[in-house]
C-alpha cells in the first residue's frame with residue numbers, strides 16, 4: 610500500500626534564506642544537487658517549499674510590514690520567483706518540476722483531496738518533481754493550514770509517502786530552544802509526541818519562519834499516526850539529505866509506531882476540521898481502544914459545539930483526553946436527544962430512520978492507543 614521510495618522533503622524559510630532576508634541561491638543549488646542524488650538512487654521526491662514571503666519581500670522596493678494582508682501580498686509576489694528558481698536549477702539536470710499550491714480546503718473536502726492525490730500520483734508517475742506551497746494569496750482564516758510543517762504532513766499523507774524530512778536551521782528538537790539555551794540537548798528519537806515534549810517546543814526564533822518547533826511536532830504527530838516516519842534535521846549540514854536517509858546526520862527521528870492507515874482514515878487524519886466534541890464514558894473508551902468498536906449512543910455522555918450529520922467531531926474521555934476523530938452519524942441536536950440511549954431506541958426517539966452508530970469504525974480514526 611505504501612510506496613517505500615516516496616520521500617517528502619520540506620524546506621523551511623530558514624533553510625532557503627540561510628538566515629538572511631532573501632532566497633539564498635547557493636543554498637538552493639546545493640539542495641537541488643542533493644535532491645538529484647536521492648532521485649538517482651531510486652527515490653521519488655515531493656518537495657514542500659516555503660520562501661515565497663521572503664522572496665516577495667526582497668523584490669518589493671518599498672518596505673512593508675508583517676500583517677496577514679501584507680504577507681499574502683508578498684507571497685503572491687514571491688511565489689513566481691521561488692518556483693522559477695527551482696525550475697531553473699532542476700532543469701540543469703533535465704528534471705521537470707510542477708507547482709501545486711494548496712489550502713486546507715483542498716484536503717478537507719474528500720473529492721478535492723482525491724483530485725490533489727491523483728495529480729500528485731500522476732506527476733510522480735511521469736517522473737516530475739512536485740513542489741508544493743500553501744496558496745497564501747487566497748488562504749483566508751477558514752481555509753488556511755497556516756504553516757508548511759502541517760502542510761507537509763498532509764502532503765506526505767496525500768503522496769502516500771514513507772518518510773517526511775523537515776529541513777530547518779536546527780538539527781532537530783532540543784530540550785529547549787537552542788537560540789536561548791545553548792546547553793540544550795538534541796533529542797534523537799521520539800516514540801510518541803506528548804504534552805511533555807510539546808512543552809519543550811517553542812515558536813519560530815526568526816521573524817521569517819512560521820510556527821517554529823511547535824508546528825513541526827504537530828506535523829510529526831500527524832505523520833506518525835498515519836504510519837509515516839518524520840525526521841527533523843539541519844538544512845545547512847553538508848549532504849544532509851543523503852545523511853538523513855542513511856541516518857548519519859544528527860537529527861530527531863519520530864519513529865513509525867502504527868501500521869499504515871487505510872486511505873480514507875488517512876484523509877480523516879489530515880483533512881477535515883473538527884466542528885464538535887463528543888464526551889464518552891469509560892466503557893465506550895475501552896470498546897473503541899481495545900476492541901476497535903464503533904461508537905454507540907449509549908456511551909456518549911454529552912456533546913459540545915454545533916455539527917451536522919457527516920461532520921467531523923473529536924471524541925474525548927471524561928478527563929478531556931482525545932481518543933478519536935470521526936464523521937458523526939448525527940447532528941448535535943439529535944445527539945442531545947439520543948445520548949445514553951440503547952441503539953434500538955434511536956429511531957423511536959428521533960421519529961425517523963437513522964444509522965445505529967454515532968461514529969462507525971470505518972469513519973473513525975483512533976488517536977489514543979493505550980488506556
Ligand SMILES: Nc1ncnc2c1ncn2[C@@H]1O[C@H](COP(=O)(O)OP(=O)(O)O)[C@@H](O)[C@H]1O
Nearest residue numbers: 621622623777783785811813814818819821822
Ligand atoms: N525545542 C526546540 N528545539 C529546536 N528549535 C526550537 C525549539 N523551540 C523553538 N525552536 C525554534 O524553532 C526554529 C525553527 O523553526 P522556524 O523558524 O519556523 O523554521 P523553518 O523556517 O525552518 O520552519 C529554530 O530556529 C528555533 O529557534
Ligand SMILES: N[C@@H](CCC(=O)OP(=O)(O)O)C(=O)O
Nearest residue numbers: 622659660661662756757819
Ligand atoms: N507559505 C509561506 C511559508 C509558511 C511557513 O510555514 O514558513 P516556514 O516556517 O519557514 O516553513 C511562504 O512560502 O513564505
